[in-house]
Amino acid sequence: MSKVPAILAQVRPEVDFTGAADFFEEGLLDSFDLVTLVSELDKAYGISIDGMEIVPDNFNSIAAIETLLRRNGVTP
């Protein structure tokens, strides 16, 4: 089972991410939450997400984050 929803809940515990189409468009995450999220993902999966990949499009949904993780060679 994917760890991504639990990691998102750590970053913004007060936010319900289920059903959201775009976390940034809908104001659930901002640019500084993105930094926290990347740091949490790096720690959880033992990777270092490349700086050029740290753009909202790669983090705007659970599916997008999982695709990015797979690109980094890990199973979400």
Added chain:
Amino acid sequence: MKLSYSGKAITGMLTVVPAHERKFVDEMANFNFSPKRSIKLAEVMGYDRHRIVAGAVTSSDLAVAGLEHLFAGGKLQREEIDALVVVTQTPDHLMPGTSKVVHGRLGLHHDVFCIDLNQGCAGFIIGIMQAFMLLDQPTIRKVVLVNVDVMSRKVSPRDRNSYPLIGDAASVTILECDAGAPAIEARLKMDGARREALMIPAGGLRRPSDATTAEMVEDEEGNFRALDNLKMDGSAVFNFVLTEVPELIRGLLAETNTDVADIDSFLFHQPNRFMLQKLADKLGVPYDRMPSNVVEHFGNSSGVTIPVATTSNLSARLVEERLRVCLAGFGAGLTWGAMLLELGPLNFCEMIEYQEDNQNG
């Protein structure tokens, strides 16, 4: 742009930080975010405490304190200064330049070449380049480079994106001719098309300050700032740094046949710990060879962070030995530059505190 220098060296470095220190946990209530969210961000970025002035301290106050400390300790003589380069984005006045204020307050002689440069986080690299150009003149043997910013006075205390990371500081770096000094290679790039990524919108002639430019306005992320304050487009700056800087450093290393392993220390501008660790990862630099602790202990003082990183991490070594270092500065302009040089043994490499009961002029 590729730049090369020979017969020139850095011979001393001093930094001045305000004695006044503020802790992030004590400032969190100013920000429009939950404490938990702020603390999480602080852990990632390395926010802990920062040195900022408490009163109406100016750039020349910090610079004069540093230079007077060197005069008092016999590490620098007034009469041996041939040129004074001051790099700041927070001048005492629109005119005259802060180098002239420092010159007058210190009573320097009339044969000193004084020049001001408005540069941000690449200001140490550009300042060294300017100093080296001056040293090409036969009448100039010793240049004093002052980098100084009191940016806390231009950042909104309610701007979580900028205020927790800001620090105030000055540095005094001595540069001299040295026929035996190893060659120095540098690279510099500019992109004025992206100038608005880091900007203080009001206060110049394009948008003079008035009552409207002092009004606090909430942005889409919940930060409050006025047009008189520093505005940083965090995403744009982040992408700029993580895209342009690794390419610049890789090019410099490749063109000089230098491996990462040949460099003793990567002394980079200190925007925050997260960004520096991403740069280290991308370049394959072990974290212990790229200091990233300046924001945590002192704050990001724009063009002064490389000297602060140097004096707070390497002072004991640099007065004893020679290190091969890679400097990199990147920020307002946008400007990004890097320099490969051998540093040390220095005549002095130290940090002092500025007490605000010092006499201001």
